[in-house]
Amino acid sequence: MSTKIQDIRNFEIPREYYHWLSKEGVWGWLFLLPSLLALGTVSVYPLLRGVYLSFFEYDGIGDPEWVGLDHYAYIFGWTEFWIVMRNTLVWAFASVVVMALVGLGFAILLNRDFRGRSVATTLLLLPWAIPFISIALNWRLMYSFELGPLNGFLRLAGISEGLPWISSSRYALFSIMIAWVWRNFPFFMLTFLAGMKGIPSDLYEAAHVDGSSRLDSFRHITLPFLQPIAIVMTLLMSLWSLNHFTLIYVMTGGGPGNSSMVLPVYIYERAFHLGEMGLASAIAVVMLLVMLSYGLIYLRLYRDDVGGK
Template sequence: MSTRIQSIRNAELPREYYHWLSKESFWGWLFLLPSLLVLGLVSVYPLFRGIYLSFFEYDGIADPQWVGLDHYAYILGWTEFWIIMRNTLVWAFAAVVIMALIGLGFAILLNREFTGRSVATTLLLLPWAIPFISIALNWRLLYNFELGPLNGFLRLAGISEGLPWIASSRYALFSVMLAWVWRNFPFFMLTFLAGMKGIPNDLYEAAHVDGSSKLDSFRHITLPFLQPVAIVMTLLMSLWSLNHFTLIYVMTSGGPGNSSMVLPVYIYRRAFHLGEMGLASAIAVVMLMVMLTYGLIYLRLYREEVGGK
């Protein structure tokens, strides 16, 4: 057997690929096989199953009926879909910008020495550890018109008699976005803080000797060092936001009307409330293409920017 492997190596494979035929590689793949099978079962199969169903009219019970590209033609000419797409993009990208700014601000604060810094860091990290269901239920109580603390503060300050935070189409999407930002800004804060800890202090000392202000050091040292970290974080959080379901579904279910409706919640409603599995699958495929296109363009622009410097 070893002679056969050696002959394959000598005849067919470049030297850098020899390790693929080694005994260690064989056992490594053997141990990975159960995980790969589970991954294929819970991720790869549903993906291709969804793409397949998008070409059929299917309610989850009767046999699927072939409709070809009719679902996609219907979606692209459907006004309601574009309203929900706009909500989804606003929800994802506006939230990411706010998270990044808040996270950067707290990271700058925690990067300084002060009494109680460890306690402050722990408290600021708490939202990241709380389950989405708990966050959604607690923020619903905060937004309660009659008993919620937010409206109580507005009344106490004489600003307003209260706002219908999640009961009004004017405020619903923004209100859910606040809860999403509160839960996820620690991700940016912690990663930015780790990035700042990795910047050599000699650079700041040299800049100070040259007469640079703290703002100049931040612009020309801190931000360039944090750029690669920020690129990865914003890409990940944008995709997580585009794909998030729990918080919006528990807080508003996409209402009132479709004012806070985003694509993941709408796909769920079409599939499991209305029994339109085929149409829901087509919407999911369109959403997948949007996410892939965004990710590829984002990474391409980043590579071009870095390569041009």
């Protein structure tokens, strides 16, 4: 016993941890404590609660009934789940690719000097400032078969009598993706534009002297400089897209059928409309694992660019 007490007395805290126990360090943790408690209340506890409920049959009212891994076995053998998963992946990654290309195109345009550039920049940034509810309701009106301006233009041009943009399983997900791209491409545009402004002009001048075309300069100067920015932005936007709920729920509710159903809306429907809290929690856990796996693989493949060289 005395040997243990002597060992404890001789124990020294490593020097790199001294700042944690300093007066400033203790005060810093005290100031962080309210934020940590709030974060734990609104984020960590619901996450752990969801994982816990995924092992139970629970309708939100009665007592949870233990079912173990039955929900997960049911999910992975469920055709409807894989349809929703396919829609979610198409929605998240196809729309991100399109908005990145559109954002890059407008960034290249705005990087040039022309009359009215500041006005054009302001107008192009407006979609990013509009709330999702307003965007969903306005695009839903635009897609209206009878009153929508898109079908009105098609009739005026003599192309078609109109398309069932969000009332057809063939076009619903594609139509929502257009609205989603329109809402988010300014995020890519502004970030790409900021990255272009940071590229030294001497590089372009040297390339021009060497006889390089604009396309060559873009491929060998602009794109390499924008690559680290693009990696971070596509990762963030992919995760935001995977987790987005409002636009799809307001415009179609996941219909018609399950043609535009994605995991966040599907989880909501199962939990609050059908009262299958346990099954919805299991689907949410699978969705969390998909997002974590994607993020880790993405960062693993491009860790040098993300971390900076």
